[in-house]
Amino acid sequence: MKVNVKQECVLTVDDVKEKELFKIDKARMGRQRKRVVTGDSAPPLLRKDDKPPAFHRKEKKKKMDIGKIFINISIGLCVVSLIWFFYALYMRSSLAKRVVTLHPSPRVLDANSSSARVSPDRFWGSYRPQVYFGMKTRSPRSIVTGMMWMSQVSDMDMNLRHTCEQGDRLQGYGWLMHDGLTFGVQEIRENNFTLTTEFVKRVGGDHGGDWTWRVTAKQHSSAPKAPVISLMFYAAADTQGSLEAHMEEKKRLASITGVSEELGNFKITFRKPVTGDLTSPKYASYNYLQTRAPGLEKLTDIVKHSLNHRFVFSPPSGERRHYIGVDTYTPPYHPNQQKNPPDTRKEADFVVHQVTVQMPFQMEVLLESASFRGRHDQLAGPVMTQELEKRKAEFDAKFEKTFGLERKGYSRAYVKFAKAAISNMLGGMGYFYGQSVVQSVYNEYPLLYPEGALFTAVPSRSFFPRGFLWDEGFHQLLLSKWDPQVTREAVSHWLDLMNVEGWIPREQILGDEAHSKVPAEFVVQRNENANPPTLFLALEGLIERLDPDGAESQPTLAFLRRLFPRLKTWFEWYNTTQSGPLPNSYRWRGRDKDSSVFLNPKTLTSGLDDYPRASHPSAQERHVDLRCWMALSSGIMARIAKLLGEPHRDYEFTHQLLMDNNLLNELHWSEQLGAFSDYGNHTQDVSLQQEKVYTPPGQHRQQFPVTRLVRSVRKAPKLQYVNALGYVSLFPFLLHVLQPDSPKMGPILRDMKDPNKLWTPYGLRSLSKADPLYMKRNTEHDAPYWRGAVWININYLAVRALHHYSNAQGPYQEQAAALYEELRTNIISNVYRQYTETGYIWEQYNDSSGRGQGSHPFTGWSALTLLMMAEQY
Numbered sequence: 001m002k003v004n005v006k007q008e009c010v011l012t013v014d015d016v017k018e019k020e021l022f023k024i025d026k027a028r029m030g031r032q033r034k035r036v037v038t039g040d041s042a043p044p045l046l047r048k049d050d051k052p053p054a055f056h057r058k059e060k061k062k063k064m065d066i067g068k069i070f071i072n073i074s075i076g077l078c079v080v081s082l083i084w085f086f087y088a089l090y091m092r093s094s095l096a097k098r099v100v101t102l103h104p105s106p107r108v109l110d111a112n113s114s115s116a117r118v119s120p121d122r123f124w125g126s127y128r129p130q131v132y133f134g135m136k137t138r139s140p141r142s143i144v145t146g147m148m149w150m151s152q153v154s155d156m157d158m159n160l161r162h163t164c165e166q167g168d169r170l171q172g173y174g175w176l177m178h179d180g181l182t183f184g185v186q187e188i189r190e191n192n193f194t195l196t197t198e199f200v201k202r203v204g205g206d207h208g209g210d211w212t213w214r215v216t217a218k219q220h221s222s223a224p225k226a227p228v229i230s231l232m233f234y235a236a237a238d239t240q241g242s243l244e245a246h247m248e249e250k251k252r253l254a255s256i257t258g259v260s261e262e263l264g265n266f267k268i269t270f271r272k273p274v275t276g277d278l279t280s281p282k283y284a285s286y287n288y289l290q291t292r293a294p295g296l297e298k299l300t301d302i303v304k305h306s307l308n309h310r311f312v313f314s315p316p317s318g319e320r321r322h323y324i325g326v327d328t329y330t331p332p333y334h335p336n337q338q339k340n341p342p343d344t345r346k347e348a349d350f351v352v353h354q355v356t357v358q359m360p361f362q363m364e365v366l367l368e369s370a371s372f373r374g375r376h377d378q379l380a381g382p383v384m385t386q387e388l389e390k391r392k393a394e395f396d397a398k399f400e401k402t403f404g405l406e407r408k409g410y411s412r413a414y415v416k417f418a419k420a421a422i423s424n425m426l427g428g429m430g431y432f433y434g435q436s437v438v439q440s441v442y443n444e445y446p447l448l449y450p451e452g453a454l455f456t457a458v459p460s461r462s463f464f465p466r467g468f469l470w471d472e473g474f475h476q477l478l479l480s481k482w483d484p485q486v487t488r489e490a491v492s493h494w495l496d497l498m499n500v501e502g503w504i505p506r507e508q509i510l511g512d513e514a515h516s517k518v519p520a521e522f523v524v525q526r527n528e529n530a531n532p533p534t535l536f537l538a539l540e541g542l543i544e545r546l547d548p549d550g551a552e553s554q555p556t557l558a559f560l561r562r563l564f565p566r567l568k569t570w571f572e573w574y575n576t577t578q579s580g581p582l583p584n585s586y587r588w589r590g591r592d593k594d595s596s597v598f599l600n601p602k603t604l605t606s607g608l609d610d611y612p613r614a615s616h617p618s619a620q621e622r623h624v625d626l627r628c629w630m631a632l633s634s635g636i637m638a639r640i641a642k643l644l645g646e647p648h649r650d651y652e653f654t655h656q657l658l659m660d661n662n663l664l665n666e667l668h669w670s671e672q673l674g675a676f677s678d679y680g681n682h683t684q685d686v687s688l689q690q691e692k693v694y695t696p697p698g699q700h701r702q703q704f705p706v707t708r709l710v711r712s713v714r715k716a717p718k719l720q721y722v723n724a725l726g727y728v729s730l731f732p733f734l735l736h737v738l739q740p741d742s743p744k745m746g747p748i749l750r751d752m753k754d755p756n757k758l759w760t761p762y763g764l765r766s767l768s769k770a771d772p773l774y775m776k777r778n779t780e781h782d783a784p785y786w787r788g789a790v791w792i793n794i795n796y797l798a799v800r801a802l803h804h805y806s807n808a809q810g811p812y813q814e815q816a817a818a819l820y821e822e823l824r825t826n827i828i829s830n831v832y833r834q835y836t837e838t839g840y841i842w843e844q845y846n847d848s849s850g851r852g853q854g855s856h857p858f859t860g861w862s863a864l865t866l867l868m869m870a871e872q873y
Contacts, residue, residue: 099440099527100447101500105565108492114138114431114455116208116262122489123208124201126184127431129458130465130513131163132173133186133197133215137208139262140433140453141238144296145367147215148232148303149195152323152356158307162300164462166856172839174857175427176420179398180483183391184427189839192223193359200387202379205371207264212379213365214388217357218276228313230325230356232303233365235268237348238296245290245351253288253353265370270353271380276360283315284361287325287354292347297516303352305332313356326354395419402481403870410869417832421841421866422482424859425475428458429486432467434510436497440527449525454508455493459860460843465517467508469494470607473534474793474861480541481872487542488559491535495566499527502573506531506605529590529605530578532629533570536636543639560640571637575654578626581619584657585667586626591617596710599688599778610778611766611786612724614680616717621680624668628731631658661739664732670721674747675729677721684723684772685715688780709780725757726767727786727794733805734797740810749815752798752823762830762850763790763823764798769847789844789853792831793861799824800873824868831865841865 116123116137128134134146148162161168171189178184181201188195196216203209213233219226235243241260248254256268273282289306293299308327314320355363364380377383399422400406405415436449456467457475464471472494480487498504505525509518543560546553580587591613592601600612606625614621634655641648657663670677688709732738733748751757757768767774767787775788802820806813834852835841841862842852867873 096440096442098500099438099443100449102450103498103500103566103569106562107496108562108566109489109496114453116206120203120208121181124211125429126199126427127429129428129430129461130517132161132188135199135211136431137262138431138455141240143235143237143241143258143260143263145235145268147197148234150230150324151190152228152230152313158304158324160300160304164465166462174420174859175423177392177395178423178427179391179395180426180429180486183388184423186427192227193217193219193229198388200379200384200391204375205369205373207262207266207369207371209372210366210368210379212384214362214384216276216362217359219359226359228323228356228358230323230354231363232326232352232354233270234299234350234352236293236296236299236350239346239348243349243351245288252286256351263369267368269366269368271364271366273355273357273361273363276362282357282361284355284357285311285313285323287311287327289326289329289352291329291350293350294345294347295512297512299350302329302350305329315358318358323356325356326352403866403872405869414832417835418866418869421859421863422478424841424857425457425478425863426482428461428859429455430458430465431455432508432510432514434514436505436509436525437523438505438525438527446524449505452497452510453493454497454510456490456508457860460855460858462857463855466510466514469504469506469531470534471860473537474864476535476538477541478863478867480538481867484542484556487538488556491538492559492563494535495563495570498566498570501527502569503527504570526590528577530574530588531605532607533574533633536633539640540636543643548643561644564640564644564646567637567640571633574630574633580622582622582667584663585622586630587619587621588623588626593617597779599686599711599776600773602778608727608786610782610784611726611728612722612771612773613678614682614722615686616681618681620719621678622667623678624676625728625731627658627668628735628737631655631737632735634658659737661742664737665744669744670723673721673723673725675725675751676732677723677729679721680719681717682720682722683713683715683717685713687712688777724767724771724773725751726771730798734794734801736801736804740805740808740812745812749812749819753819760790760847761826762845762847763792763795763827765790765847766794788847790847791844792827792864795823795827796861796864796868799827799868803871803873828865828869831862
């Protein structure tokens with residue numbers, strides 16, 4: 001017990017001591033409690049030599065861990081943000097570059113495929129469709145040659161002709177015969193005289209051989225007296241090569257010698273003019289100009305600014321008179337010259353030979369290559385005549401063998417017209433080189449596309465002397481019948497311009513000469529914008545004439561093999577970028593966005609420009625014509641893939657879906673219209689009205705901008721069928737998507753034959769006469785274009801379709817056959833009649849009178865009249 005008591009006493013004393021120490025500590029901490037204690041109680045204050053309790057250490061460590069986690073998370077987020085930022089920059093930069101990155105597959109054409117060594121017979125040609133008469137080589141920086149002329153009516157009238165201009169108001173001009181290879185004969189009719197320009201090529205040597213021009217001038221019987229004119233023959237280097245003038249008799253330029261990388265050494269000789277019967281020399285006055293030009297588009301201006309009327313034309317027997325001739329060139333001064341950036345382009349040699357002579361006369365110009373070995377005679381005089389007659393006979397024989405118009409009973413006049421149609425298309429082939437200006441949604445500013453070459457036909461030498469993607473498919477329908485090699489090369493050039501995405505700029509504005517003819521708003525090409533893939537029509541024509549085992553088919557098979565990788569990408573690009581809001585539907589991108597100005601915003605990408613679509617563009621649109629183009633394309637892709645032993649099931653499956661008439665009807669058949677139609681956000685209650693401008697009281701109206709016509713919408717749009725009857729409504733029929741026994745065939749044929757809708761004595765009009773937008777202007781400055789006029793390319797497809805359905809078993813076979821004969825006859829008769837009356841084949845024809853209108857000459861797709869005459873589809 002004592003022990004226990006003693007222990008108790010000891011414990012009690014210890015407890016007392018502990019309590020006293022606790023009080024001291026508590027008193028010491030009293031002042032700090034407010035700062036330290038945040039809860040109801042706090043742990044005892046520890047001395048320096050005491051260890052903190054375990055629970056306190058754990059809590060402190062936990063707080064440190066949470067802080068580290070937050071810091072680590074923040075650092076991680078910053079790193080991820082930086083990575084994402086730089087990745088986004090990289091991706092945007094990468095996506096921005098894609099628009100100017102060419103397709104990675106091997107080019108269809110080898111780099112030197114157009115060179116003189118590989119293709120000597122096609123090296124030189126009339127590949128400058130934008131000038132009345134000129135030649136160049138198929139090389140990027142070719143020496144170019146050409147002719148200008150001027151009537152010496154008075155010493156103050158400078159009516160210089162050079163580039164094809166509708167404003168020149170010639171009675172007519174165009175190629176009468178041209179084989180696309182060795183020769184051409186062209187007629188240019190002025191008011192008082194006619195110039196006949198002819199050329200013949202002779203292949204030899206390493207640089208394309210020789211050629212000779214002959215120009216014959218004859219006055220019209222109605223001319224009061226023999227006109228005096230000046231012919232100006234020129235040669236110009238395009239940044240490379242040099243030219244040297246050689247004079248004789250002081251003033252007369254006898255020849256030009258030159259050298260360039262692709263031509264080597266060459267000589268151009270100007271022979272003196274002779275009388276029309278070639279028997280005696282003709283008096284002439286001569287001038288020449290030798291200067292430097294910064295670009296080929298400046299040649300006309302340079303000549304104009306070098307003209308002087310101080311020269312005298314004094315024939316031995318005749319009146320002396322002043323005439324205008326080239327003299328010293330002095331660049332014109334412009335008041336804003338110092339503000340404009342200087343032209344930094346490299347200047348090149350430019351030499352002009354002017355001969356002033358009274359009609360009638362004839363003269364020749366010869367180019368001879370120094371590498372031509374074994375030349376037995378000059379291609380001039382009687383030798384030239386003999387060669388020319390030989391080529392004409394060969395042309396006539398090939399034309400009849402190819403098209404058989406004489407066998408069909410056509411008159412000589414009709415055959416001459418048909419020869420002019422294909423000759424103008426062949427003579428309108430151009431070789432262009434340069435860079436397109438392009439832009440994607442990832443580019444703030446337009447970019448320059450990689451340099452490239454394009455060998456292509458052009459729609460119009462005067463108004464559209466450049467390449468257009470959807471036009472070219474129609475062009476090659478005709479040219480593939482004449483010369484499949486031309487088609488293979490042209491299609492290859494187009495596909496070689498494809499970028500990595502599968503996009504091809506739809507309008508090719510290559511080189512300074514081409515740029516000079518295009519308004520600025522049409523120069524930039526955007527990579528979301530398509531054009532109808534009409535090149536598939538040309539490919540279809542090639543493969544239908546294939547015999548896989550025949551020797552003649554081997555070039556086409558080799559061409560298709562090289563083409564196929566790009567063709568696959570092209571087709572896929574359409575299938576993805578132009579897809580519609582519903583499965584198996586399609587929508588043209590690139591419609592005009594400013595709906596306040598346009599009566600109906602244009603769809604330039606469709607090729608049908610102002611044809612009525614949904615009044616308010618939206619992503620909900622479905623375009624029936626594009627769907628039909630994709631049905632055609634998928635079928636041809638399947639055929640080509642199968643022919644080459646490539647996978648073809650996916651193309652066949654797509655083709656079957658797009659050819660499904662039930663699905664087509666669900667997406668595009670309008671019961672209200674009784675025809676196929678686009679679908680979108682649409683109202684018909686729109687009109688153009690004068691813009692209302694508020695004039696404050698006391699202010700004069702003249703102080704404010706001139707009012708303009710703007711669109712007035714009287715009823716809100718809604719999602720519905722557009723119900724515009726016209727060319728777009730016919731596409732399931734035009735491209736053979738409709739089954740021959742489809743019940744929709746009856747209404748289509750009935751609408752086509754109805755004169756109050758589509759039928760005219762001159763062809764099918766583009767928009768029904770009953771449509772609210774028929775012949776309506778789209779803006780105050782924008783006349784109707786595809787709103788009633790007769791267009792030959794769509795009429796060709798209509799005649800072709802009628803021919804197809806007239807040979808297919810079905811309830812409408814006889815009706816299609818009768819309509820085929822009538823429509824075909826109407827189109828041929830009117831195009832021929834307008835050609836004989838006006839001297840031109842036209843862009844379009846008036847649906848009320850049949851008169852040609854628009855661009856002229858338009859020997860692009862309007863030349864398809866020849867295929868209708870030959871009944872070759």
